[in-house]
Amino acid sequence: MTVLTPADQSYDALVDHVRAGALGPDPATQRIAVAFTTRQAVRHDGRGTGYRNEVLSLRLSEAVGSCAVEPGELPESALDDCVGADVARLLEHPLPPVRVAALDAYLMHVTPHGPEAGALRVPLPAGSSLEKSRARAKAVVELLDQPAGATVLVVGVVNSLLEALRSRELEYVPCDLKGGLTEWGEPVVADALAAADRCDALLVSGMTLGNGTFEPLRRHALAHGKQLVMFAQTGSAVLPRFLGHGVSAVCAEPYPFFWLDGGPGTLHCYAGGER
Template identity: 85%
Template sequence: MTPYTALLDRVRAGALGPDPAALRIAVAFTTRQAVRHDGRGTGYRNEVLSLRLAGAVGSCAVEPGALPEHALDDCVGADVAGLLDHPLEPVRVAALDAYLMHTAPHTPANGAESVPLPSGTSLEKSRARARAVVELLDLPAGATVLVVGVVNSLLEELGSCGLGHVPCDLKGGTTEWGEPVVRDALAAADGCDALLVSGMTLGNGTFEPLREHAVRHGKQLVMFAQTGSAVLPHFLGHGVSAVCAEPYPFFWLDGGPGVVHRYRATGGRR
């Protein structure tokens, strides 16, 4: 049984809070974004499914255009227990994230260190978030980091810290600076000293092999998570060494101040 399966079993049994069958999703929505930061030559698109449970919002990123229209209708008014068994993985992840955000929000009592993000342009906020993420790595200069889920600001920040990187994304392509983006994360992981991984891997089924690799080789695995921001801290000490959690609303939605929540294996959830 994987830690993810064990976590699901505990939630279904009501071991981490109220019976999920008694809790219903009030609002389901998607957020679509296209961005090209000022001064950057390339852009990208995001799409995120979010579910509102009481005062909490759980989220899971999806490939743009991949989420069926009926997914929102399936979620609205549905109980969380039923959505944890929904045929679509992003719905299951978003439902789990919403439940855990509801029962154990990102607070110091739950192990979170809140890091403010300043107001500013989309690029300024992206770089501020990148600093908060990269600070969770404990590596000597010259080490190489596998970055799964290419974010140019993260690659830029790694370079400023004297760290090398191998960019990886299922879509392939090139980075802002023309570097090739590899598609096979596990094949690339063997040659890297640490892993910096997007929470989106929860929603596309690629998280568990990376977690197992980190455990097997004793490597740091730092997660930056808009997807599953309340889920991933539960894996601290089980292959995940640190998490930078960023629940909805995400930094790219407005120019005002924001916040991310950092967890480390020595002080996170269990």
Template identity: 75%
Template sequence: MTSASATAATAAPAPAATSYDDLHARVLAGELGPDPRTRRVSVAFTTRQAVRHEGRATGYRNEVLSLRLAEAVGSCAVEPGSLPDGALDDCVGADIARLLAHELRPVRVAALDAYLMHVRPHTPAAGARPVPLPAGGSLEKSRSRAAAVAGLLGAAAPGRTTVLVVGVVNSLLAAVRERGFGCVPCDLKGGTTEWGEPVRTDALAELERCDAVLASGMTLGNGTFEPLRAHALRHGKPLVMFAQTGSAILPRLIGAGVGAVCAEPYPFFWLDGGPGTIHLYGADTAGAAL
């Protein structure tokens, strides 16, 4: 092999990841960038939110663990109040390899997200299409994001009729229905939607009667993502992800069951009334603009 061809072989991109576990293993092995043992988290923090949009009958709470690696922030949502007090202390100053082996799944997910945000941020060169979110109130911004996500779903699942929505966000349900889809809302918290519909709690039990899946990145943190991905891949069903959790992780799984991703890294739309940006991957992102 000539030196030129050797250089070309060295520069060839690594094959696409085949699963979350495969991606995790490749990062841990240093195949996608710098050795994770040499990259340390400088800041660890949680963001807690309670919200009830004007005109809505119900509200909800969020809590997110975030880790800062150099200029990048990786995040994983957790059930409010479930993160142990010592988790932040475990993360600060620790190297990414150590955190990828942490006993808590949300720490592992946030560490993987931070590393991938560091080595491959959301740019057009990485396949991302930036879409601006206009300034406005929390409900206006939620609806703007929902319109973009529903656009991805419409492009990824043309002609599909029933969508399993995993991770209930009322703005998303409304936007998906406006596109002509039927919805089966599902969330581990259960309850009812804004329109009084029962929320299913077992997503896997609903898969067979749905034609496509729209799922939150929170499924990474609670361990339900891989069964959804495997089902979508096995049955050829469109799987679209909307991701604050794992925004840098899920684009790496497009083609391995994931069809499209709306990636929203920290800071999230609900933290600021000013303009923001989301990043669309896969499907026909041109049809998903606001």
């Protein structure tokens, strides 16, 4: 595998290396066989609020790459654009979620998750949607190496993650582009980078790949020596490529996601080093 240096390991540089065939087969020879969207609405028992998710997924051979989108924003034509198209063409698609899902599928195909790639498999037990959400949150928060009382910027508000941070006696600043309030009435900030200065560590959703906010946060963590932990359904095969380049750890969760099934699942946790 080609190892990139810190100077050229940005998201755009990674895409350029894929286009050039530096990390695997020529992406122009790799065609997407299946494109699909997954939509859900959820309100866990005992919770006063709910939410909706929508995810674009592309299948390349045995691999599935995904990118979350804001519900209702993905045009129906996107699926037709993707089916039968080669990865090189989709990396140039005008829609960022298509580009991210294509990159994720390609990298998942080239380097699947597993011990050989440096990942620790973490079993996710069967259970209700809330039980599985809390189990995932526990695995994610365990990747944070922060003392009690530290403040964590949480980009992409997930109530179970906030609960898990509380159990560790960690303070947090919840952030989401939609703003609003958390389950407990706490204000949610909309500008992650503005809030990052007052936080000791960053806990960030892979959705930031699709909305263009990942790179500024990665550069902030790199410049200030802060721990950046990613929880990734979006770009689960993309984000481990940034380990040692601003990203400290990744909890990767490729499709199918924990909220799709009540049975057991698997998380793939990466901590430190380069992939």
